[in-house]
Amino acid sequence: MNAKGYLIDLDGTLISGNQLLPDALWLLEQVKGRYMLVSNNAEHTPQQLSRRLKRLGLKVDADNIVLAGTTAIDRLAIDFPGATLLLIGSPALQRYARNKGLVLESHRPDLVLVTRDRQFSYAKIALAANAIRQGAALYVAAPDVSHPGPNGEPVPETGALAAAIISCAGHCQATVIGKPEPVLFQMACAKLNVLPEQAVxxxxxLQTDGLGAKRLNMAFRHVVNGQIREPAALTQGK
Ligand SMILES: [Mg+2]
Known part of the structure; x- marks a missing residue:
């Protein structure tokens, strides 16, 4: 654990559902002051997630959390200041977008951003597909189509909602922000003030964390069954 910076995934790495995984506390202690949590979460703000993690016993400041949903909004606010945006997303992300100066608008918006929206509907597919047909640029916060629920059942994610919109709109280009695309990795490295090749x-x-790291020449440590410590370190009680 002697790299300059660590980018740490959340679900399946530190937590699973509402459970802390066994090595989570140990890992954050090892990399204190040198890490960012990097997650394709496209529903919450870093503040919300920080509060949730605190309830689970993990103390992580919002400043140490990089999420696909809010990062997508940050990018749009920087690249298209004051643009009109159809945001398919949670109330928290809608507030976040307004605070960044984007104008939420469903009629002829400049941009469409798809995030994880539990109120997703037929009407929203129609709105988004029509906006795209009329020339709005499509952004998708994260490519994941599902994640496993507590009993292994598929829980819909942003990618599934985007797929519905894209299939309705017909041929269209979508810009994806979340892992394995480079944006979140680069954002996290910039916040840590390290180069990708200095980070782990x-x-x-493997498809998001692993592939994204590889593309940036970043080392990757694969977590299987929530186990992060080397077996040798475990036996030494470290
Ligand atoms: Mg994960």
Whole structure:
């Protein structure tokens, strides 16, 4: 654990549902002051997630959390200041977008951003597909289509909602922000003030955490069954 910076995935790495995984506290202690949590979460703000983690016993400041939903909004606010945006997303992300100066608008918006929206509906597919047909640029906060629930059942994620919109809109280009695309990795490295090749990504998903790290020449540590410590370190009680 002697790299300059660590990017740490959340679900399947530190927590599973509402359970802390066994090595979570140990890991954060090892990398104190040198880590960012990097998650494709596209529903909550870092503040909300920080509070949730605190309830589970993990103390992580909001400043140490990089999420796909809010990072997508940050990017749009920087690249298209004052743009009109159709945001398919939670009330928390809608507030976040307004606070960043984006104008939420469902009629002829400049941009459409799809995040994880538990109120997703037929009407929203129609709105988004029509906005795209009329020329709005489509952004998708994260590519994941589902994650496993407590009993292994698929829980819908942003990618599934985006797929419905894209299939309705017909051929269209979508810009994806979350892992494995480079934006979250680069954002986290910038916050840690390290280069990607000086950092290590720790995560359970080869397709997002692993592939994204590889593309940036970043080392990757694969977490299987929530186990992060080396077996040798375990036997030494470290
Ligand atoms: Mg994960």
């Amino acid at each position: 990504m720790i995560g359970d998903n």
